[in-house]
Amino acid sequence: MADKCDLCLLGLIILSSLLTGTSGVDHVFISSGENVSLSCNKALSGCKSTTWIYYNRFRRRGRVELITGGIKNKDTERHERLSLESDCSLNIKNVTEQDSGLYRCRQYVNGEQQGPDADVHLRVLHVSVSPSSSSSSSSSSSSSSQTEISPGRSVTLSCQLYSYDIFSCDDRVRRGVELLWVNQAGVDLKTDSRYQILSSSAPDQDRCIIISLTTTLLNEDDNREWRCQLTHRDHLETSVRYTVKYSGEKTLFSDRFVKTSTDWLYSF
Template sequence: MADKCDLCLLGLIILSSLLTGISGVKDHVFISSGENVRLSCNNALSDCKSTTWNYNRFRHSAGVALIAGGIKNKDTERHERLSLESDCSLNIKNVTEEDYGFYKCRQYVNGQKQGPDADVFLHVLHVSVSLTSSSSSSSSSQTEISPGRSVTLSCQLYSYTVYSCDDRVSSGRFELLWVNQAGVDLKTDSRYQILSSSDQYHCIITLTTTLLNEDNNREWRCQLTHRNQLETSVRYTVKYSDPQIQEKLKSV
């Protein structure tokens, strides 16, 4: 019986190694917009001249070659933000929400594919801001951040996946939260309106509140957890734009 169990265990190990060889290395990378990111090429050979990095934003769409034969494709809009490290990893500077998607590192020697692919799924967290005024008389300064204005912060997670955002949230894969500087969920404060929405490629959570005098320099943070682990976050700090308001608040 022990010999049979050992054989079964050996079979599972062999099967696991075969499946890994077929599917290659898969990695999920979470980053906030504006940051720099490094995507590992775990199948690299000794010379990056064999390395090709391909990119897809949507499934079933035509891929784009970012790196071919270790050389950047200068026909891509973001080629200036890309660089290849000595270990063939791909660097992306100043990540934007447009950079999310599926990246594939593949090796070619004499035109022949070598080994399994290294697949990287890049997820990007991005926050945008919109302002309205609670006073009809302040239409001349719609861009100013000041007390009395209603501010809406929209936090969006951009992902390449076959699963809808609702599926990912309900399964516990992803969770988006707005929290304060102490890390307390702002859903517990009636002052804030927190709403969630989604489509196939975006998870969205918005925070809406009316700014108070004491909100100057206040920080709110949108954070992303993946399988209950904090992956990345984006901070928004209120800065009142009117110098007179700044001086008035200092004297309070």
């Protein structure tokens, strides 16, 4: 019953912030694999009074108390990736799409809440690769698994924004969130007939917006870069890039990402 009350209150908070234009809810966009710090806006000294709660209606455990009284709860799946800053901000290392959701910071003294909640919506941009035909037996579509393909075969890159909202994804698009596949020069690949670009929203899932790129690999694709970028009201928030790397007899390999400045380089 308490969980349902929290979710109802959450809906009212978000609705109020949208209608009034207040900044009571912070919105953070980030690419998977990066580190992020979520602000608590604390009013009290020290963090022993601080509690961080995570919400996501699409997860098996839709409400999880990550930090209680300034101490990490060890039974949470992300325990090893969490830490508190001196200002009680919540740090999350190596963010995954599973981390998307709403994070709420509360502070208590003698069991009574002090000040308003600090709410942060964390939205995670993630890309996976799905070769439609492979020279190996692997059928994995994860960006962190290994898949062997070759020029002349088709490959699909799926760029997905993971988000927790009580509002539809269509509404989020109307409020200025957009995903684009672009080339190294920043040109929208929709203008190139070689690429098939498909956009969709999934309001019944946590993958709020999806844009896929499908193309047939060419020999000259060696060192070619494709980038999925997320913009919010025409401002670039974050991006993920794929750079094709051939080796040997022009065989394409998918490997782990390597961080480069604000982007992620996926070597194939």
